[in-house]
Amino acid sequence: MLLPIDDAAVAECRAHAMAIATDVQRFIDRHTTVAIERTVLRAFGVDGADPDGVPLVNACVERHRAAGTLGRGIATFLGRRICRGATDAQEAAEAIAYGDELDDGEGGPSTEEVRRALIEPTRRGIERIDAARRHRDADRARLGVGGAPLKYVIVATGNIYDDADQARAAAQAGADIIAVIRSTAQSLIDYVPIGATTEGYGGTWATQENFRIVRAALDDEQDKVGRYLHQVNYSSGLCMPEIAFLGAVERLDMLLNDAMYGILFRDINPRRTLCDQYFSRRVIARAGITINTGEDNYLTTADAIDAAHTVVASQFVNEAFAHLAGLPDELMGLGHAFEIDKSIEDSFLLEIAQAQLVRQLFPRHPIKWMPATKHKSGDIFWSHRVDGLFDLVGVATGQSIELLGMMTEAIHNPYLMDRFIALKGADYVFRACRHLGEEINWKPNGRVVTRAQTVLAEAQELLGVVRAEGMFPAIARGVFADVKRPETGGRGLAGVVERATTYVNPILDVLEGRTP
Amino acid sequence: MLLPIDDAAVAECRAHAMAIATDVQRFIDRHTTVAIERTVLRAFGVDGADPDGVPLVNACVERHRAAGTLGRGIATFLGRRICRGATDAQEAAEAIAYGDELDDGEGGPSTEEVRRALIEPTRRGIERIDAARRHRDADRARLGVGGAPLKYVIVATGNIYDDADQARAAAQAGADIIAVIRSTAQSLIDYVPIGATTEGYGGTWATQENFRIVRAALDDEQDKVGRYLHQVNYSSGLCMPEIAFLGAVERLDMLLNDAMYGILFRDINPRRTLCDQYFSRRVIARAGITINTGEDNYLTTADAIDAAHTVVASQFVNEAFAHLAGLPDELMGLGHAFEIDKSIEDSFLLEIAQAQLVRQLFPRHPIKWMPATKHKSGDIFWSHRVDGLFDLVGVATGQSIELLGMMTEAIHNPYLMDRFIALKGADYVFRACRHLGEEINWKPNGRVVTRAQTVLAEAQELLGVVRAEGMFPAIARGVFADVKRPETGGRGLAGVVERATTYVNPILDVLEGRTP
Amino acid sequence: MANPTGPTGEALHRKRPPHPIRAYGDRMGDGGVQLSFTLPVAAGGRAKEAARRFAEGLGLRSVLVTAMEKAGTEFTFFVVYGRSEVTLDFAEVEVPEVTTPEWTPKEVNTLVKERLGRRVIVVGACTGSDAHTVGIDAILNMKGFAGDKGLEAYPWFDAHNLGAQVDNQALLTRAREISADAVLISQIITQRDVHKENARAFIELARREGFRETLFLLGGPRIDHALARELGYDAGFGPGTRPQMVAGYIVERLLARKEGRP
Amino acid sequence: MANPTGPTGEALHRKRPPHPIRAYGDRMGDGGVQLSFTLPVAAGGRAKEAARRFAEGLGLRSVLVTAMEKAGTEFTFFVVYGRSEVTLDFAEVEVPEVTTPEWTPKEVNTLVKERLGRRVIVVGACTGSDAHTVGIDAILNMKGFAGDKGLEAYPWFDAHNLGAQVDNQALLTRAREISADAVLISQIITQRDVHKENARAFIELARREGFRETLFLLGGPRIDHALARELGYDAGFGPGTRPQMVAGYIVERLLARKEGRP
């Protein structure tokens, strides 16, 4: 299967990408966001909401943001309250949120004292992440994980209890990974809802309690099916770091985590979500969660042949961002997709070229391989056949995580039977083609090889251009997904705050490897 | 795609096969059958039936068979009647069949006179075949033929008018070839029914009128769809040469024509059907019809992995038989199939190996590639997926004629929609994978290469054994399809008659290239 | 060039001879249909019988349960074939269809220039929480759909695309600001009929805000003319709509109004 | 080793609490089903509406015609989703099932040897014009099915396989000749119910010929116990039958008879 690929070109892509990411990282390192600060509070153990459902962490952070003091870090104010006698973080946070007076940060205690007061809450917060990771590691070691490609399916009933039932059924039918799709537009709301939920549109609300309910079902089921079952949810959006933290402590295995998705497809402000992404990935790295990125989506708005190189370029940038946030390659589920117009001659060859190229460019990464979606039709038989070829490419090119195509993609969120049909179909193809990849050598200078080389060359060129102009301007002029997003447009910019020189964030300190 | 194949082994297979076939041919050349003689009458223009539906050709031939005089050839007696004043073959045949006295062949006219009397009827009979061939050639030249693999579907409503409607619909949906499946067990009846028929089980009766009705529909339709449309029917069985003749004059394009099928799957006597096959193939060669052989069927009773080499061995023998009957490679649609148990790991690799091996062994032959049938299930979605991989192998290995798999194979004769779904699915796969075959080199000594070499070696060995023991004993001990058929068992043996030294058959003379 | 005449809304109900039809499996009139579904019970003999009865409950005869598959411990997936006795008189089947004139972009522009004498202003969006812009982009943006350029590419059109997740009120405000001739709404997400609710809410708001003359067009993969009419729109456009059809429709309507035709 | 006791025929009807079920699409009770069919009309707006009405004719609600494809000039293929309101009480669903003892081949042989004291004689065939022997071969021949050896491999069985296309009369004659304990009939082709007619004709002939004691077993991909009983057979065996099950059934029946059990 191996394609002849120019190592020097790959190295140059990586160099460009790191330069691009480092440039953005300078911005990130000078800023915080409301979502990051809320996450810090959650790490300290702050929880709950007021009677209107406004979470306490939101109330706290919003108050300091409105007062213009958030640049010092919410930890500063929480620490100060503790120094001044609050028994724990929760009480301190309640005081911040609902207290008559808002601390303006003037006067004692000293930063030193504040930092000292936060050592224990910080340790406990980090330990929750670490404990969850140990728990997961033990379960995986005990049960083992299914063979590659791992079979990934989504459930999306809107009702978490139905989701749990369907997750079990999917596992019984062979799924390795269950993603609970979020309710439409949850990514646009700037808080994380609370509790078990039974009403959602096009998906189910991502809440800590919902994570638990599904994890409990999978914990129970995985012993029966005898293999580790993975849970996935979504963190991209305005609450990226918070959901990452909740996912970390609830033992989620994968998180959709990609600022670019939020920017391009949800019109979230680029600055905001890139800052959020950084912090969320620090949490994720600590938690041992695998991220899934969303480059596959580009091919729904841009053409999958013309824009193939933008996917690759974006993957290099995403890799650089992830490295800067401390994520090892082994946790980077970079996304790509089988999205070429099915009426095109030799589309299968082009798909194979792309899939194999991505596989080789990111050899240690748990690549996430997405099915055809845009070029599906309401003719489920035809669509099912398309998914058959997709499965074949998946196993032949050794993709790591395969989101199974659904024959009803163009119709509705998958029915239980759609998932069953997809799993049974993938089982057949994966088994029948198990060692196909090992058997094939591509004709030198043939269509497949040439296509892969062209895509790589175009990606290299694009990365050079983006490096020269900068990431924010590139996004603004529609380089990715044919969608234009200006640096100061979109949702959530108001939640970006410059860090003061006195900024305190002991959670970040630990995550970045410093003693808090 | 090319597999490294040992030319010497292939040459030895051919040598063995020719020896095996030549041995049987010695038997064939010494015998005639009731079906052959009936065909001779048909060629002379004899037609019609008595009020009970017994065709005139049957009545004639049966009378002489019962009298023990058939060994001189029915032409002898027909010629004698003409010499004695019958105005034409039809009148002569009626006299033979229904006349009070049966000619015992004694006395005048002389053989010379008889032969002379038959020259014109013979010329006219052969001219009907030749005219049909010219007609077909002109249509094909005018309209052109679809690209390979040609898409072959079956219709089988039992009612010839429904068949014609469905044939048109199939053509509109992209089919190149329409086969009208015969009514269950027609192959076991020793005459050809007459007229248009509207009642059949599992298929529609093969009659001359039915051939015409479908051809007329296709003639009309092919101008609309702008490509030549092929009609297929079945000649294997007790009326093999007669149906071949009717097919020849009605411009059929392909005929299922295989003595081995009749022997193994219909329990037809081996001697009888091998004689019939020879004559039928002489007619077919003259008519420019493509034969389809039935080795694919072996894998429904024998295991497709264990018995793969029996398919290849049988193809070599079938090729030799066909050569002995004057068929060029270009008219030999040797059959093979995608019949490996779908639950087996790497089954796809084994299928590819077999398909490519057959393709290379018979490079000029219009190979007929059959879908999975036995390992289909009532789960149409799963079955449809299996057919997707089948289509992929078909286009990648460059099969010539592809009988499209039906998702309802395990359920019923295809519904109109099943055919539509199969055609649409094949269109996608053929287009998407158009040049896949050109792109792939197989890993030397990999699974695919090794498998192909093993199958060839086993076929070579088997052919050696069969050459040593003889074809009839090999069939009797169950070498093919795991089915045992003794040389003197099965249906139709009574219809085999030794040729007298005075045997006359001017049709055969022309077909064998002699002046009659 | 075709002339913009005749009614563009519902086709007239013409009298046709009776034309009874049934589902066609393998022969005319056999009623053969295929069905698949899940029952929330464990696989087994009783489950299979339940599947058979379920199919009979749908009025099928000669029911064949061809697959029974364990889709979970308490869920079983079935494939069923059967014969339905439903007969329809096709002659009586009638649907409102949008009549879109077959004008080329050039013809549309010429018509606007010569007979309307001013640019046509349109504004479109994917509304509510729906973020699927590919459909409305296909109609409005330069790029267009299947080789057919979008309304932005028409010199005599002034096309505004507000993109995704647009609030109904925001869209109306903008329509008023620019004095839009037509408002184009795209609705892709249909779960639990969210598209209908949102689309209907838009029309109610528009009526309350006094919009009278503006054309309202609704589109999306599950939209058809009948549904759009039912929800209060002038026209509905489903899958495969090309920008040309939309341009033609709008211009035809504007000309009809200007020229006093229905 | 299990003891051959209890009734082997229909399971007893036990009283169960009511258990209403509906088709399950994406949520309990939603009634979601998938349907596909062809209508003999040309594709178009009216055809699509006809498809919708057809589905409604089957009692579906919220009908979505997701695909309309031209399958020919006068044939259109449809894929439809909809919600059915059919509710069944699963508690009342009851089917006759063959009870086949779970004996290994070794156990079966020991039982025959020790409790019957003579070899069991069976004869089987694929009858009528049916030439599909793979099924009956799987049950009778040495090779067996899915790793489970056929009855020929049982030392205490005497198994005769007459193969394909066997005439009913010929089979009965042979059964009499060898004093068969059981006759096994396979029927694969089902078009226009030919399997039922042929299978029923066999039983009528057997009755006329005075067969009383012999067990008659029917098998094939579309056979189940209920159908076989209806046609007059002792038992019916469908897809996936293993030789062991058949051997167990026959021996259990013979022992029961010998030992005066029902």
Ligand code: B12
């Ligand atoms: C692309 C896509 C996306 C992209 C959208 C990118 C973008 N900027 O548009 C991304 C990846 C972001 C996305 C996200 C989601 N998606 Co989405 N998506 C699709 C997908 C694959 C293709 C849609 C598409 O682009 N079609 C191509 C266009 C050209 O066709 P069209 O929209 O029908 O438009 C044509 C006509 O309808 C008409 N038309 C359309 N609008 C209008 C308007 C007017 C005025 C006129 C005249 C004509 C017209 O003209 C167009 C050209 O002919 C579909 C599945 C599918 N294959 O249909 C799912 C699908 C629509 N998505 C779905 C869902 C659930 C989501 C999510 C909610 C999932 C989640 N929970 O996270 C998210 C959130 C999005 C949100 N809030 O809206 C579901 C909807 C289920 C349902 N029936 O309700 C689908 C069906 C997938 C599925 N099976 O689950 N999605």
Ligand code: B12
């Ligand atoms: C193999 C096969 C053939 C082979 C048969 C070779 C042979 N010697 O058996 C060949 C190629 C010769 C053939 C020919 C034809 N076939 Co065929 N064939 C099939 C096929 C692909 C597989 C059947 C099979 O072997 N299954 C495997 C066995 C193990 O399963 P089984 O039979 O169900 O048996 C199991 C159980 O049912 C049970 N069982 C079966 N019998 C019995 C009996 C007893 C007593 C017991 C206890 C148990 C038992 O135990 C078995 C093991 O579990 C099917 C399609 C399919 N996938 O089902 C079509 C199929 C059966 N054939 C079909 C047809 C129409 C034909 C032809 C008539 C076509 C034609 N017009 O030319 C011909 C003629 C044959 C004839 N007159 O019977 C149709 C039947 C349609 C229908 N529903 O009526 C099918 C469904 C294909 C289709 N979709 O059109 N066929």
Ligand SMILES: Cc1ncc(COP(=O)(O)O)c(C=O)c1O
């Ligand atoms: C990276 C990424 N994040 C998030 C989402 C879904 O996000 P939302 O919940 O905003 O629809 C997707 C969907 O494809 C994605 O690819």
Ligand SMILES: Cc1ncc(COP(=O)(O)O)c(C=O)c1O
């Ligand atoms: C070579 C050959 N002949 C004939 C047939 C069908 O023959 P019959 O009409 O006897 O069923 C087949 C079916 O597969 C075949 O392969």
